[in-house]
Amino acid sequence: MTAASQATAATATATATATLRGPDAGTARTALLFVVGLTIAALAPFALYPVFVMKVLCFALFACAFNLLIGFAGLLSFGHAAFFGGAAYVTAHAVKVWGLPPELGLLLGTAAAALLGVLFGAIAIRRQGIYFAMITLALSQMVFFMALQLKFTGGEDGIQGVPRGVLFGVFDLTQPLTMYYAVLAVFVFGFALIWRAVHSPFGQVLKAIRENEPRAISLGYRTERYKLLAFVLSASLAGLAGGTKALVFQLASLTDVQWQMSGEVVLMTLLGGMGTLVGPVVGAGLVVTLESYLAATSLPVPVVIGAIFVVCVLLFRRGIVGEILARLPGRKA
Amino acid sequence: MRSLLLAGTALLTLTSGAAFAQMSNDVIRIGVLNDRSGIYADLAGEGSAIAARMAAEEFGGKVAGAPIEIVVADHQNKADIAASKAREWVDTGNVDVIADVPNSAAALAVQGITRDKKRIFLMSGPGATALTGAQCSPYGFHWAYDNYAMAAGTGRALYEQGKKNWYFVTADYAFGQSLEEETTKMVNKLGGKIVGSVRHPLGSADFSSFLLQAQGSKADVIGFANAGADATNAVKQAAEFGITQSGQSLAGLLLFITDIHALGLPAAQGLMFTEGFYWNLDDQTRDWSKKFEAKAGKKPTMVQAGVYSAVRHYLKAVDAAKTDDPDKVAAKMRELPVEDMFAKKGKIAANGRMFHDMYLVRVKAPGQSKGPWDYYDVVKTIPAETAFLDPALSGCPLVK
Numbered sequence: 209m210t211a212a213s214q215a216t217a218a219t220a221t222a223t224a225t226a227t228l229r230g231p232d233a234g235t236a237r238t239a240l241l242f243v244v245g246l247t248i249a250a251l252a253p254f255a256l257y258p259v260f261v262m263k264v265l266c267f268a269l270f271a272c273a274f275n276l277l278i279g280f281a282g283l284l285s286f287g288h289a290a291f292f293g294g295a296a297y298v299t300a301h302a303v304k305v306w307g308l309p310p311e312l313g314l315l316l317g318t319a320a321a322a323l324l325g326v327l328f329g330a331i332a333i334r335r336q337g338i339y340f341a342m343i344t345l346a347l348s349q350m351v352f353f354m355a356l357q358l359k360f361t362g363g364e365d366g367i368q369g370v371p372r373g374v375l376f377g378v379f380d381l382t383q384p385l386t387m388y389y390a391v392l393a394v395f396v397f398g399f400a401l402i403w404r405a406v407h408s409p410f411g412q413v414l415k416a417i418r419e420n421e422p423r424a425i426s427l428g429y430r431t432e433r434y435k436l437l438a439f440v441l442s443a444s445l446a447g448l449a450g451g452t453k454a455l456v457f458q459l460a461s462l463t464d465v466q467w468q469m470s471g472e473v474v475l476m477t478l479l480g481g482m483g484t485l486v487g488p489v490v491g492a493g494l495v496v497t498l499e500s501y502l503a504a505t506s507l508p509v510p511v512v513i514g515a516i517f518v519v520c521v522l523l524f525r526r527g528i529v530g531e532i533l534a535r536l537p538g539r540k541a
Numbered sequence: 542m543r544s545l546l547l548a549g550t551a552l553l554t555l556t557s558g559a560a561f562a563q564m565s566n567d568v569i570r571i572g573v574l575n576d577r578s579g580i581y582a583d584l585a586g587e588g589s590a591i592a593a594r595m596a597a598e599e600f601g602g603k604v605a606g607a608p609i610e611i612v613v614a615d616h617q618n619k620a621d622i623a624a625s626k627a628r629e630w631v632d633t634g635n636v637d638v639i640a641d642v643p644n645s646a647a648a649l650a651v652q653g654i655t656r657d658k659k660r661i662f663l664m665s666g667p668g669a670t671a672l673t674g675a676q677c678s679p680y681g682f683h684w685a686y687d688n689y690a691m692a693a694g695t696g697r698a699l700y701e702q703g704k705k706n707w708y709f710v711t712a713d714y715a716f717g718q719s720l721e722e723e724t725t726k727m728v729n730k731l732g733g734k735i736v737g738s739v740r741h742p743l744g745s746a747d748f749s750s751f752l753l754q755a756q757g758s759k760a761d762v763i764g765f766a767n768a769g770a771d772a773t774n775a776v777k778q779a780a781e782f783g784i785t786q787s788g789q790s791l792a793g794l795l796l797f798i799t800d801i802h803a804l805g806l807p808a809a810q811g812l813m814f815t816e817g818f819y820w821n822l823d824d825q826t827r828d829w830s831k832k833f834e835a836k837a838g839k840k841p842t843m844v845q846a847g848v849y850s851a852v853r854h855y856l857k858a859v860d861a862a863k864t865d866d867p868d869k870v871a872a873k874m875r876e877l878p879v880e881d882m883f884a885k886k887g888k889i890a891a892n893g894r895m896f897h898d899m900y901l902v903r904v905k906a907p908g909q910s911k912g913p914w915d916y917y918d919v920v921k922t923i924p925a926e927t928a929f930l931d932p933a934l935s936g937c938p939l940v941k
Contacts, residue, residue, distance in 0.1 A: 458624070502615070
């Protein structure tokens with residue numbers, strides 16, 4: 209760590225501690241966590257295997273996008289794999305077959321996810337609760353079967369050997385560290401966008417809808433528009449994460465569009481802490497770490513993750529970060 | 542920050558430099574990468590690791606002076622986990638060889654990585670013919686079986702048994718369709734006939750209407766162009782309809798002994814399909830399988846036996862070449878004949894396909910079976926030359 213970043217971290221800590229008990233405690237804490245997190249993320253590839261950290265970042269962005277919907281708008285989508293995997297396929301195809309540069313590939317993938325988001329959202333937001341979840345699940349299963357049968361997706365083989373290419377014609381993504389910082393930049397962009405959305409009037413309206421939709425309507429808000437916008441935003445960012453993942457692993461496969469992936473993102477978000485900004489990042493980190501480190505042990509991975517989930521639901525329902533935040537001083541638990 | 546960056550880069554160069562030296566790190570490290578907790582855990586899983594260890598033990602745990610180490614990982618049937626594990630093994634774990642890798646998406650991902658990074662890849666678990674076709678690699682060796690051998694091999698062998706008319710029950714996705722296509726091509730080429738086919742969605746629970754159509758077609762053979770739970774469900778329900786008793790044959794186009802074990806003989810009896818290995822073929826296979834069973838608690842599948850054979854052949858090549866340089870070892874592997882309990886006079890073609898005899902088997906009736914795992918009558922040995930796709934037709938750029 210250089211002196212500069214240490215100083216930044218120190219200042220941030222000081223500011224944060226000073227304001228920890230003040231009215232802006234939540235924001236300051238977030239800022240502190242953000243700086244610390246960024247520093248850790250920037251140094252991570254030197255301590256950990258870069259591909260692993262990139263995977264964590266992709267899933268963290270995916271989980272954050274999902275959290276925007278469930279944590280702040282109160283909509284439980286069970287079809288986010290369609291956006292994640294759909295964008296992965298589009299990006300992979302655009303880069304591999306059409307020979308587009310990675311930034312255009314990502315853009316196309318994200319646009320495809322946004323389009324899917326508009327379609328899904330327009331149908332799904334008309335219903336609430338379990339019906340909303342079921343509609344998103346059904347629609348995402350349609351995407352799964354399309355991915356299974358369409359020619360361009362390669363069926364169960366997936367799209368393989370996707371070239372990483374040169375970002376903006378300057379950054380050679382075949383270099384692991386360049387790729388890493390590109391992924392980090394994508395993640396920070398996505399995270400900042402979510403942070404901004406949550407702390408904007410738009411985010412306030414979303415929270416109002418989450419707490420009491422009829423009341424929001426009576427105040428004159430067209431809640432369906434807010435919900436649709438949140439849905440599309442969430443879908444696009446999930447797509448951005450999926451497209452990035454396709455570039456990192458140089459493949460897009462059925463795993464990404466399967467309903468299990470929709471479940472996994474719910475798991476990450478709940479484990480980390482639904483409705484907190486950092487929670488999904490922690491949850492994604494935890495799940496991906498378990499998946500990759502338990503892989504080399506004789507423990508069955510799904511059973512371990514399932515057991516952790518059960519413990520989490522029984523003992524700390526707010527999730528890891530949610531529980532920590534609730535127990536911090538300056539906040540009523 | 543800069544010094545850290547420099548140190549990191551230096552470290553990276555150091556490790557990658559060392560990896561290309563003769564006998565990298567004075568150890569031969571073999572990574573068995575497969576599904577250890579999901580649907581392929583029984584047919585590959587820990588059994589494949591046991592098989593690899595048995596091969597290493599035969600060499601006394603050492604080859605050309607270097608100790609042999611086996612590491613394992615669970616790819617959980619996800620191509621991204623397979624890819625990141627394979628990369629990690631190669632980049633930081635000094636793994637020389639990756640073995641097994643069932644699930645074709647995972648195997649294709651690993652094939653790409655091992656091709657780029659010049660590591661030997663011994664495929665026993667996956668079936669995709671692309672691995673020795675358009676996606677072939679000078680370092681990739683496809684060992685136990687492939688979808689072509691299972692489909693076309695069964696088509697030919699059954700034709701030679703006088704069963705010429707086929708009806709397909711096909712899983713409606715690329716994999717099922719390619720099984721149907723390969724079989725159709727073979728049957729048509731030989732002069733047989735396809736009287737019809739029906740497509741079912743992936744993950745069907747109810748096959749009754751498909752089976753009734755198949756039964757009504759009066760075809761000699763009903764071919765199941767599907768795998769896993771779809772195949773076992775279809776076989777089970779066919780047994781309930783009494784299809785084999787009424788004179789039609791059932792042919793599986795991708796089944797493993799573990800599927801038969803799960804189905805049980807009453808449901809599976811009479812079913813015909815192609816296998817790459819059966820524990821009860823001769824003294825050698827019985828001997829080896831007995832040792833395997835002592836460790837694994839069950840008889841080996843063709844995938845597990847294939848891992849043993851492939852790892853053993855790799856070690857033999859290292860021993861002969863006196864180096865673990867991937868280019869030299871790959872050349873030696875192609876040069877030496879594969880001779881063990883799994884493959885007799887096996888040969889590796891230019892596209893990486895290991896040619897060995899396959900077997901058309903018929904599942905025994907419960908009364909004929911003499912004990913646990915005594916499941917098959919070997920109807921016919923399919924000679925290596927006709928069992929697999931001609932490398933010249935594979936589309937592999939390595940074949941000139």
